Amino acid sequence: MDYNILIGGAAGQGVETLSSVFEKVLQRNGFKVFSIRDYMSRVRGGHNFVQIRFGDQELFSHADELDGIIALNEETVDLHIGRLKADGFVICDKQVAHADDRVMALPLMEVARRVGNARVSGSAALGAALALLGISATEVEAVYSKIFRPDIARQNAEAVLEGSKLVQPRYNLSLPGDNLSLPKNSLSLPKEGENILINGNQAIALGALAAGCKFYSAYPMTPSTSIMNYLASKMMDAEIVVEQAEDEIAAINMAIGASYAGARAMTGTSGGGFSLMVEGLGLAGMLEVPLVIAEVQRPGPVTGFPTRTEQGDLKFVISASQGEFPRMVI
Known part of the structure; x- marks a missing residue:
């Protein structure tokens, strides 16, 4: 079905x-x-x-x-x-x-x-x-x-x-009481399970919490902002620090500092913001500091289309920053 x-x-x-x-x-x-x-x-x-x-x-x-x-x-x-x-x-x-x-x-x-x-x-x-x-x-x-x-x-x-x-x-539907009945040959409903309904950014945020993330810094940039918003709503329950930085350069450097101090750290942005983070990515590579970046892609160069999504940044992310150092793009 x-x-x-x-x-x-x-x-x-x-x-x-x-x-x-x-x-x-x-x-x-x-x-x-x-x-x-x-x-x-x-x-x-x-x-x-x-x-x-x-x-x-x-x-x-x-x-x-x-x-x-x-x-x-x-x-x-x-x-x-x-x-x-x-x-x-x-x-x-x-x-x-x-x-x-x-x-x-x-x-x-x-x-x-x-x-x-x-x-x-x-x-x-x-x-x-x-x-x-x-x-x-x-x-x-x-x-x-x-x-x-x-x-x-x-x-x-x-x-x-x-x-x-x-x-x-x-x-030829009937309405017994206030509820819709299931007509013959209608969609058969599977058994209700313990499933949840979440969006992609919430899934990323939940994955970060499950993996033990304790520090998240970012500058709001659609369509990545809701990762920060969701994590901020769970600050007390998950004992995570969420910091809104003044720009993307500060955001990645904050995350690098937190990681250097021993916290599992993460930042997030979109294409234009990641362009500003590239030097910071190289710094993390040089320092051999673990860092997770959520690059939630929007179409177009520069500001692009803030409310749309695409996969145009993949090659850029793979080769961002000069030199060779380990990175995984998922």
Whole structure:
């Protein structure tokens, strides 16, 4: 079992929140989840999307073809329908005009207004998607309650329930009580395990803590900053020192000093910041001081694209700093 759903829209439409809720609902139902995010560096407008792959087996990468699209605006349909499978579906508001038979134009805004909050139309779309996939929505309100205050959480959960009803006649779903039932031939749910849902930077931070890291210094640079943020949130529990330096040069030298003093030390940055760290890397090599650097790559030279990711720095990292000394690039 392997499904790939894309949620897209403009910044400010709730793409991130909706995707996070969908991921948590999938995880609570026992699915393995792997998602990627693509967002622009702006507060409103543009095009953002999250691609969520899930199934009953371990997943280690994203997939190209899409089984479904939850489109919060027309641009999302236009940009991504070319990757949609022949038997896939698109869920969008009825105001979106698209001739493709796979597009299900539903009265999502009407549902949101009936619920009493025009901003919950995305939750109505999520409800329709869950119903189509045959995935239980019993955990939705619990997930929303951790994000919003109680009245807003209830409105979103109600929108999910009402949205699921929009596809009932077509897919013959029933709604016993407040929960979605599993229709015949729907996705079979694996047993719920003790799995957790984390992002890549949290995984790096947890790995550092598990390995005994006691000092982390960095200057904030997207997309590496959340490593520092997560470690800082665990300072008291893990007895780790987290220091925000004035720049990347200071950050790597602090980490080298901590390592020289006997602490397991680490720093993190992105491509432009690592360029500033190169001389410090050579210093660590000359001193034979162990050091871990998380280079969370962003595209482009100089400042590049701060909200995007790629693997363009690999050759640079392998050969950074003059001379020969041992290094491992993972």
